[in-house]
Amino acid sequence: MNLVDAAYARAETSGFPLSCERPVGRLLATLAAGVRPGGNILELGTGAGVGVAWIVSGLGERTDVTVTSIELDAGTAAVAATGAWPSFVDLRVTDALTFLPTAVGAFDLIFADAQGGKIEGLDLTIAALRPRGVLVVDDMRPADGWPEDFVARQDGVRRTLLDHGDLVSVELDHGSGMVLSTRR
Numbered sequence: 001m002n003l004v005d006a007a008y009a010r011a012e013t014s015g016f017p018l019s020c021e022r023p024v025g026r027l028l029a030t031l032a033a034g035v036r037p038g039g040n041i042l043e044l045g046t047g048a049g050v051g052v053a054w055i056v057s058g059l060g061e062r063t064d065v066t067v068t069s070i071e072l073d074a075g076t077a078a079v080a081a082t083g084a085w086p087s088f089v090d091l092r093v094t095d096a097l098t099f100l101p102t103a104v105g106a107f108d109l110i111f112a113d114a115q116g117g118k119i120e121g122l123d124l125t126i127a128a129l130r131p132r133g134v135l136v137v138d139d140m141r142p143a144d145g146w147p148e149d150f151v152a153r154q155d156g157v158r159r160t161l162l163d164h165g166d167l168v169s170v171e172l173d174h175g176s177g178m179v180l181s182t183r184r
């Protein structure tokens with residue numbers, strides 16, 4: 001089984017319900033393939049490892065980048081850690097809000113998929129982008145059953161990204177609704 005299918009299977013077996021959808025993963029793979037040699041990729045919120053699996057699949061045979069993924073919940077991180085990851089993948093168990101201030105200007109591609117670094121501390125995530133770095137955020141289209149306060153918070157993220165002076169951003173009707181931003 002390939003890394004992506006194995007990650008979705010792991011998510012299902014462990015009962016983790018929040019993995020990124022396949023269209024989102026396909027976009028992550030596409031963007032990962034374009035990261036420069038020596039570049040660094042970050043995911044906030046590892047979950048069961050589906051996003052990392054898509055990123056690694058986009059890299060193909062390349063080993064000239066680093067992929068760091070941050071997960072707050074130790075139990076969830078332990079599920080992701082059972083994946084067959086290449087050595088350039090670094091899965092860390094910590095709070096994104098603790099990690100991000102140590103990583104200013106460090107990343108070429110960031111998938112912000114955790115409350116920390118997205119709903120709280122979005123400014124820290126933007127600061128962690130290198131110039132010309134790309135930020136990917138999903139779940140930007142309200143879904144049935146979202147509580148009103150969650151809709152408002154997600155919309156706040158969306159507006160911040162679209163209006164931010166350091167970013168050039170586009171809204172995509174793709175997957176769960178996405179905003180893609182490049183740091184000037």
Ligand SMILES: C[S@@+](CC[C@H](N)C(=O)[O-])C[C@H]1O[C@@H](n2cnc3c(N)ncnc32)[C@H](O)[C@@H]1O
Pocket residue numbers: 018019020043044045046047048049050051052070071072073076094095096097113114115116117
């Ligand atoms: C939407 S899921 C991630 C799914 C994963 N990115 C994927 O593509 O399959 C969000 C994850 O973020 C984690 N999380 C929430 N707050 C966090 C924080 N402050 N720092 C790091 N991880 C956090 C949650 O425990 C959860 O596993």
